[in-house]
Amino acid sequence: MLALLLSVGAGSCQKPKDHTAPAVRDRDSVSMMTSYGINTLISDSGVIKYRIVTERWDVNTVKNPSRWTFEKGIFLEQFDEKFHVEGYIQADTAWYYDQKKLWELRGRVRIRNVNGLIFRSEELFWDGIAHEFYSHKFSKVITPEREMQGTYFRSDERMQRYEVTNSVGSFLESDMGGESENTAPDKQKTATLSDTATTQQSQRQPAVRRAATTKTSQP
Template sequence: MSHIFRKFFFIQTSIAISCWAIAMLVLFPSCTEKKRPLAAAIQKRDSLPFMKSLDVTTLISDSGITRYRIKTKEWMIFDKKEPSYWSFEKGLYLEKFDTTYHVEASIKADTAYYYDKKKLWELRGHVLIKNLQGDRFSTEQLFWDQMQNKVYSSKYISIKKSGRTINGYGFESNQEMTVYKIHKTSGALPIDDRKIAPPDTTKH
C-alpha cells in the first residue's frame, strides 16, 4: 500500500504546484496597474488550506503498465495546522489492477486524513477494503501507520473470508492486510440445511 500512495502524491503534488503557479501568474496584478483598496489580510493562515484540488482522478503506471486508479472529489493540504495534514473529506477510493485491468484490490472510505509528519493515515465512515486474497474488511475507522508498517482499529470490524464472516472489536494487521489479528472475535460459518435431519417427534 505504501508505494501506491507515494507515487500518487508525488504526481498530484507536482500537478497541484504547477496549477497553483499558473493561477498566481494569471490572478496576480502587475506592478503597473493602479492599486485598489483591499480587504484586511487574513493573519492566521493555519485555518486555510495551502492547496485545494477538486474531482481528482489519477491513473498510475508501474513499469509501463497501468496498475492503479485513485479518485477523490476534494483534496486539501493544511500545511500550517498542528499537526499538518492532508484531508479527503468527500471520500477517497483506490483500485489496484492486474495485467488484464481486472480489479484485484480496493480501498474506499467516506473520509480520509493523512498526517504527513507522522506518516499516519486515518480512514473514517464506511471503510471498505478488499485485499489481494479477496478478503473483505468493513469498519467505521481504520488507521494505517506507515512508519510501523501496520494497520489497526479499535472499532467494530467485519471480515468476509472464504465463505465465512468473522466479527470483532479491535484489529491489528500488516499493511498488506494478509496477516491479521482480531480482538473479541465472533464468527459465523455457512450451514447446509440439507445435512441437518429434523428432530424425530415420534419418540417419547
C-alpha cells in the same frame, strides 16, 4: 446661534470611519492547495502503486501535523509491480498525515484485497511506517472460508495476517484442528467464537475461551 453653526461645520469636516473586520490570524485554516474532481496515479520509489479518486482534495502544510484532507470521500486503488489491481480502499472521509505516513479513514470504511477478503468498519488507520492496519471500533472481516467481527482489528498491509479481538465469528471446525477422524467429509461442522460465553459453555467447548483473540494467517 454662532456656536451652533460652528459645531455643525466641525462635524461635517470629519472623515468617514471605515468598518473593517479583524485580521485572520489562524493560518492553519487555509489550505495551500484545493483540487476538485481528482482521478490521479500516485507513485512510490518511481513505481505507480495507487490511484486516488476523490471529489475534493485539500493540502495543508501549515497545520501541525501537515495533512491531506478528503472531506468528500476517497476511493484508493492499489496496484502490484505489473500494474495489476491488488485491491481497493474507500471511506466517507479521510486524512493523510504526510510526515507520519499515516492514513485516518472514517465512515463506511471498506477494503477488498486480491484474495477476496472484505473488511468493513467505521474507522481504520493505515500506518505506512509500521506497514499495518488497525481499528479500535467494531469491524467485520469476511473471507471465502470464514466471517469474524470484533471491537479491535490489526493486520499487515496485504491483509493476509490479521488479528480480531473481542470477536464473534464462525468457521469450519477443521480450521481449529478439532475435527474428529469419524467426521464424514460431507458433514462439515461449524464452531462459533464468542468472548461472552458463560463458564458452563466454555467447559463444554474449550475452544470458546480461546476466541477472545483470533489470529489468522493466509499462505
